[in-house]
Amino acid sequence: MNNGMFIISLDFELYWGIFEKSTISDKKVYFNNTIKTIPRILKRFEKYEIEATWATVGFLFFESIKQLKQNLPEKIPVYHNNKVSAFNYIDNSYDDFYKQYHFAPDIIQLINNTVGQEIASHTLSHYYCLEPGQTPETFYADLKKNIDLAKQSGINIKSLVFPRNQYNPAYEKIVKLAGITAIRSNPDIWFWDANRKENIWKKIFRTADAYIPLFNSSFKLSDNKELPLKIPASRFLRPLSKYKILNKLRIIRIKKEMTYAAKTNKIYHLWWHPHNFGYYPETALSELDEILKHYKTLKQKYNFSSINMRNIYQKNIKSKS
Numbered sequence: 001m002n003n004g005m006f007i008i009s010l011d012f013e014l015y016w017g018i019f020e021k022s023t024i025s026d027k028k029v030y031f032n033n034t035i036k037t038i039p040r041i042l043k044r045f046e047k048y049e050i051e052a053t054w055a056t057v058g059f060l061f062f063e064s065i066k067q068l069k070q071n072l073p074e075k076i077p078v079y080h081n082n083k084v085s086a087f088n089y090i091d092n093s094y095d096d097f098y099k100q101y102h103f104a105p106d107i108i109q110l111i112n113n114t115v116g117q118e119i120a121s122h123t124l125s126h127y128y129c130l131e132p133g134q135t136p137e138t139f140y141a142d143l144k145k146n147i148d149l150a151k152q153s154g155i156n157i158k159s160l161v162f163p164r165n166q167y168n169p170a171y172e173k174i175v176k177l178a179g180i181t182a183i184r185s186n187p188d189i190w191f192w193d194a195n196r197k198e199n200i201w202k203k204i205f206r207t208a209d210a211y212i213p214l215f216n217s218s219f220k221l222s223d224n225k226e227l228p229l230k231i232p233a234s235r236f237l238r239p240l241s242k243y244k245i246l247n248k249l250r251i252i253r254i255k256k257e258m259t260y261a262a263k264t265n266k267i268y269h270l271w272w273h274p275h276n277f278g279y280y281p282e283t284a285l286s287e288l289d290e291i292l293k294h295y296k297t298l299k300q301k302y303n304f305s306s307i308n309m310r311n312i313y314q315k316n317i318k319s320k321s
Contacts, residue, residue: 009271017057049306184269
């Protein structure tokens with residue numbers, strides 16, 4: 001691989017990503033905006049010839065709560081904290097009236113039918129790989145069910161993003177066994193290490209790094225040929241702040257990092273959730289336009305290329321054969 005590459009991955013969750021943190025009644029406008037925004041993101045990806053990986057919670061493939069309950073994995077995690085369990089949630093506090101915030105088979109097909117887009121796994125149930133109470137057996141059952149479910153829709157899942165970035169190195173063999181060839185790993189810096197206990201300093205440094213340079217975010221892939229291929233995240237596209245200067249600073253930071261990666265033939269991996277565009281969709285889409293226009297300039301000037309996680313694995317394998 002002799003030119004820089006631009007990876008975009010999105011964690012597509014809808015309400016499954018935050019059900020233990022807020023009530024759906026408080027988030028209806030937020031998720032209505034999210035649902036309307038996804039086709040507009042895809043149109044931009046088509047316009048700027050962007051490949052992207054959509055790490056999709058497997059529950060979104062279903063059409064109803066009844067269908068979901070009829071297709072649960074054989075083994076489910078028993079988290080010590082019941083509040084974070086999606087399985088506990090569907091048993092105790094689910095209202096089918098809000099199914100548009102929990103199920104999205106039509107959106108998944110729209111993504112899959114758009115050129116360059118990859119449907120990847122975000123596990124079946126937004127599974128927490130570092131949460132006390134979960135086990136390797138329940139993780140494998142969850143992931144395998146997600147992969148089999150996608151196959152029923154004609155989708156072959158080859159990439160994985162761990163929910164909440166709870167990257168568990170001990171599960172790499174399980175991921176490989178399930179047929180996954182690429183995973184998104186965390187940046188190699190202490191404040192992104194999910195295995196370190198969360199504290200105020202990690203949060204402060206993660207936030208500050210979005211606006212001022214604290215570490216080198218671009219990278220070259222490891223020469224290690226073992227699967228799965230680990231593709232580190234470079235930058236989280238943080239949701240809009242009420243402070244305009246901070247919004248401007250974070251876009252400047254991203255564009256500078258992209259330029260550096262393009263000039264030095266490195267990889268730059270940008271990620272976010274579609275629901276991060278839920279509060280101020282027009283402004284968020286305008287910022288995305290700015291980022292993608294910058295990508296187009298770098299492509300013309302430095303042969304910077306857009307590639308999704310599945311295809312970077314394929315390209316990496318070919319370059320070593």
